[in-house]
Each structure stands twice: as structure tokens, then as C-alpha cells.
Amino acid sequence: MTTNKRIVLSSDHAAIPLRQTIAKHIEAKGWEVVDIGPTTPESTHYPKHGQAAAERVASGDCERGIILCGTGQGIMMAANKVKGIRCGVCSDTFSAAMIRQHNNANMLSIGARVVGEGLALEIVDAYLDAEFEGGRHATRVDMIEEA
Ligand code: RB5
16 A cells, blocks of 8 residues: 555634644644645535545545544545545544554544544544554455445
């Protein structure tokens, strides 16, 4: 698998401060962060931000993506409409590691109105530090891609 250690970040208006905190945290871990905004707090539409981030990952420009909205749910649904994207919403560290180990998730979604900053950063660490296990899980991931 090719790695470029580039990660795209995006959110809607509900998650801008948490997204910016996550960006600093990830940069300190050695990733190149591509933060595609938004940066101003006006109400906006999560589907366009989820899809824009997903396209950066699907094109190979970024290896991973982290997206946020109030619940993490709507922006995740939008990202998963892009071919080749496997994005899960996580509110716990176990799931964040498992979506890498078993589902080879190339994107993570977090709900800024669901988890606090401390837990969000632990979720990010669990997601970024876990590796895909392959084997029988690769067969299943291939089935998702072929659907
Ligand atoms: C915005 O109010 C809210 O609907 C959005 O951030 C997200 O939670 C949708 O899934």
C-alpha cells in the first residue's frame, strides 16, 4: 500500500474549533494536514464538505481523511457516496481502531456535539495508529468495493 502521510480534514460549522484542534494534534504526529475548511462559523451544508474531503482521498491526493459535523453522521453519509471511500463514525477508541483493522477505513468521522475534545483526540490516535489486518478482512472489504 502506498502512503503519503497526507490527511484531509473538513467539517461543517458545528465542528470548526474541534477540527482545528485535531489538525494541530495530527501535525504533531508527523502527518501533513490538508485542511479544506470551512474557517468561518456561518451555517453551511455538511454534504458538500464531506464529498470534497472524500474526493481528496478517492483521488489518492490524501491517504486518509477526518471529517466532522454535529453528530458525525450526516457528513459520513455524504463521504460514503464517493466510490472507494470507507468512512465510519466513531465515539469510542475501540471502534476507531477496528475500522482500520477490519474495515480498512480510509476516513473517520467524529461528532463534535457527541464527544469532548480529549476523547476526540484519543479516537484520532486510535484510528491513525491502527493498521489493516488484511486476510479474511480483505475479502470482506473487497465485497464492499464490488457492491
Ligand atoms: C447541523 O446543525 C447538523 O445537522 C450537522 O452538523 C450534523 O449533525 C448532521 O448530521
